[in-house]
Amino acid sequence: MEETRLDLSKYRMEKAKDDLGVSKLNLENKKFSQSINRSYYSMFHAVRALLALHKYDSKKHSGVISYFNQYFVKPRYIEPEYFMIITKAFKIRNDCDYDDFYIACYDDAKKQFENAGKFINRIEAYIKDIFENDEAPS
Secondary structure (H helix, E strand, O other), X not given: OOHHHHHHHHHHHHHHHHHHHHHHHHHHOOOHHHHHHHHHHHHHHHHXXXXXXXXXXXXXXXXXXXXXXXXXHOOOOOOHHHHHHHHHHHHHHHHHHHOOOOOOOHHHHHHHHHHHHHHXXXXXXXXXXXXXXXXXXX
């Protein structure tokens, strides 16, 4: 595999983990909308880490999520629940960021944070499995 794709994937996964850490700090400091935002972006960057291995990216969030669904979830490499997690996170992040009257609460932020941690762990495990079984995409 090209070194640059692997490096890009690693960089994006680190970015995902950094955003998850910021989400936790925001949650602890009662910045619920900001926590939800960072939880979503942590998942988004984790998916982009995976997609880097396929030489795919999109400027649109919907494009990244759609590609993830088509090439990883539908063929059952990744369980469908992870597609549901990221699509729900995308919606609630949009509500927090763009709906003037949406009020984020602790429970929503905590759930998104927990889902993001689970999501990142699953994507990271999948990527690790690819390389342990020498099934790296070309």
